């Protein structure tokens with residue numbers, strides 16, 4: 384919590400125990416509901432935020448009980464344990480971060496100097512940086528250390544308005560350490576009061592002990608790790624880094640086929656560094672999402688649209704790695720729903736989906752409304768949580784952000800600040816003035 388901002392949110396009424404743990408957020412200048420047909424949005428639907436002017440949301444417990452204009456809602460629910468006045472502000476669904484690597488030990492701040500000196504990803508790896516540096520540190524860390532580290536990070540995510548976070552493994556690269564990461568992600572989420580969606584990314588890189596023998600490592604994943612993750616119900620998704628120098632589309636196909644058979648839904652790190660067929664693979668294996676997509680070819684994009692694969696774009700990584708930005712307009716025009724994520728990882732230390740929305744508007748060609756759709760309802764579907772979060776509708780989780788801005792356009796406009804004046808997660812005020820309810 385930031386004391387400097389705490390005074391801005393005003394509780395206009397606290398009427399005690401009229402309804403236990405009820406919360407009314409009223410008089411929002413713009414209430415962005417994003418309500419609509421079930422499923423992710425593309426084409427024209429991606430620009431429709433379903434805005435209610437002078438809107439209000441009435442919450443009971445951890446769910447949205449009612450919403451509409453302030454006049455309607457105050458008439459139907461004249462009393463609430465706590466009321467927040469959102470006059471002059473924007474209220475929208477809690478942001479969903481659809482792609483992160485939040486669990487890791489150590490940090491790689493030295494690499495900023497190397498990047499500034501023009502060293503490539505491969506040259507940085509040759510100096511002992513990159514993924515394998517983080518793998519060493521994460522293998523050495525205890526599970527309790529990883530939970531503690533991730534908890535701090537998740538609380539920062541929340542302060543920026545993110546209320547659901549996907550977290551991948553992928554810095555253990557051997558079964559026991561991958562499971563350690565997935566357990567730490569789940570525990571950190573419980574402790575932080577954030578919904579965490581765990582993804583198994585054993586195929587993030589070839590570990591040093593398998594150098595030059597990627598097929599042997601894939602066999603280990605196929606014959607041991609995937610089974611262990613599925614049996615322990617440690618993850619909802621399985622992801623594979625399909626790219627030059629990592630895993631081939633064929634290896635990805637084998638891994639994701641087995642993962643699907645074990646009940647883990649597929650995701651793909653696709654066409655980030657070069658076009659190696661990741662987009663087409665994602666369609667072939669009916670992946671929930673293909674992520675990055677800087678170099679996706681036309682056939683792959685068309686196949687994604689036909690198969691209903693969501694494109695998760697990660698502009699902060701393009702910024703941090705000085706790479707091109709994926710073409711969001713092209714994807715939406717082709718009928719591919721676009722989601723967003725921070726890609727928080729040791730190479731791209733970004734906790735703010737607000738910055739990601741602004742980058743998507745400035746560099747991925749998304750309109751502010753499309754970027755907000757991508758950071759809420761589409762991101763929710765990209766992590767399999769679209770029935771519970773991502774829009775403001777009766778019965779959904781009461782995850783809301785109050786922005787200190789008069790219109791939603793400010794979210795696409797302002798770079799690197801923090802507009803989240805209040806954050807409500809499952810009906811509880813997590814940022815803003817502390818109110819008992």
Ligand SMILES: [Zn+2]
Nearest residue numbers: 482484652726
């Ligand atoms: Zn990633």
